[in-house]
Amino acid sequence: MNSAIAANHQLAGKRVLLTGATGGIGRAVARRLAAAGASVLFVARQPAELLLLSQQLPGTHSCFSADLTATEELKALADFVKATGGIDVLINNAGTSQFALTAEQDYAAQMSLNLLAPMQLCQLLLPELSQRTAATIVNIGSAFGSIGYPGFSGYCASKFGLRGFTEALKREVSSKALRVLYFAPRATQTAINSAAVVAMNQELGNAMDKPDDVAAELMQQLQTGQSRWYIGWPEKFFVRLNALLPELVDRAIGGKRAVIRTYAAGSTDSVQIQNNLSNSAEKITATRS
Ligand SMILES: NC(=O)c1ccc[n+]([C@@H]2O[C@H](COP(=O)([O-])OP(=O)(O)OC[C@H]3O[C@@H](n4cnc5c(N)ncnc54)[C@H](OP(=O)(O)O)[C@@H]3O)[C@@H](O)[C@H]2O)c1
Structure with a gap:
């Protein structure tokens, strides 16, 4: 029998990064993966948070603390894997x-x-994943x-890029044994x-x-193997409309622009970035003087 046809993508007993x-x-997904019998390698920057999470969940899990930027x-994470x-x-x-607003963005x-980071992690782990009889890559978009x-x-630029990367990778390497999936939540709490x-x-x-x-929907995608998964109405509709008739979405969003700009201009994200920029400017000034 062709081993690709027999690929078992169930999560029980599988190792998930x-x-x-x-x-x-992440926490909600971690809970559902553990409940499904997967052994999870948890990754984030804060080691104490990772350890606590792994201790709270049933099953055998591991942690790796890394700044993915x-x-x-x-590379150390890939070597550990x-x-x-x-x-x-x-x-x-x-x-x-x-x-x-654009002037204040940290691109x-x-x-x-x-x-x-997801592009490079896919690149580093692809040789390893390609050897498995049943492997999956899921990139979380939006x-x-x-x-x-x-x-x-x-x-938006980063997530448009991730969607494009995922599509290209899927068309390049996917098979019954290696699935490449894109999962797009809408706003989540x-x-x-x-x-x-908010x-x-x-x-x-x-x-x-x-x-x-959101985690429940991701589990459904992992079960079905559907390549592209979007959450929620009217977002699913607008995703398709934007692909076909973007000028209609220009108009729909244009009607809300004044409200959006007001919140973006006063957002704590903007204030934080402004503080970061002025701190950097102070550091540069201090170094030069
Ligand atoms: N929430 C939404 O509205 C929404 C909507 C659509 C899509 N999404 C997508 O869903 C995914 C999860 O989002 P979330 O809402 O769960 O975000 P979140 O609650 O802010 O969690 C972000 C996670 O990333 C880790 N992280 C941040 N910077 C990192 C770095 N430099 N290196 C390694 N890990 C880092 C954080 O842990 P540490 O800080 O300890 O590193 C944390 O575990 C993201 O890809 C997001 O774009 C979210």
């Missing part, structure tokens, strides 16, 4: 977002974690990976969203999902 494991969506730490028996599933979930931080939204220019984002969503009537509902 989950980045961003200590975040809102640092290439040498990505290889030295400890490999993985069957890679979930690139770690992410960051900044809600701010490097968002591109580095949301786009470059509705904003298909719809450009004011105040999120850096985030986690710490990635500042108070300004207030704006409330005023505009944008739904914000619970992390556990």
